[in-house]
Amino acid sequence: MPNEFSNLKTSEAWHRLVGAAVQAVKSEGYELARQPGRGRSNVWKLKGDGDDQLASIRTTRDRWIAFPPMKGGWKTLDDVKVVVVAAVDDVVDPKNVEVYMFPADDVRERFTQSYKARIEAGQTIRDNFGMWVCLDRDDRGLPASKGSGLVDHYEPIAVYSMSEMESLQEVRQENTNYSEHRLPIEEPKTIANVLSRASVAIARIAGVVPEKVKLDLKIES
DSSP states (O other), X not given: OOOGGGGSOHHHHHHHHHHHHHHHHHHTTOEEEEOOOSTTOOEEEEEOSXXXXXXXXXEESSSEEEXXXXXXXXXXXXXXXXXXXXXXXXXXXXXXXXXXXXXXXHHHHHHHHHHHHHHHTTOXXXXXXXXXXXSSOOTTOOGGXXXXXXXXXXXXXXXXXXXXHTTOOXXXXXXXXXXXXXXXXXXXXXXXXXXXXXXXHHHHHHTSOGGGOOOOOOXXX
């Protein structure tokens, strides 16, 4: 069976994986509210039964996750309590997507270990550029191997088959309220579909809700 994600654009695969992460967290009894931010910062407030906390959502098709170092800390990681990761179960031939909820303290410690090992090895790590740590244990003994093996200590909170992935929806922010928007995974059939999809993509880059994006279309013969 070919890797189904290999034929998806990066943004489409990202949307599917985020949808899996959101659905899994909702199944744990939380409501989710995405926090304002540009691009794919992907920090959410998890609202539980008297247990509100910030979470950073990460997705991966190769079972490595990244956070950018920033002024001695970690961007989108330092202020959260939980890291939610949606990962394919196999890089070459994925059958399922696994969703994990890791304590942010553990993730920070592992990223700090990896950072220190790379610096001691003479590598240059730039602020605001992602540094990667493997979810699975990396026994190669490289500086990049430090901090790996998170999944050795935690069970996934949900596992979704590839067919289930297509029906999952991504929660999107709408002003101070939060509603569900689903980017069409299939090829758009109408001009309206194309404009709607473009509005959502532009809104994500600009850090605004799709309703704030106005597009004008001109077709010349």
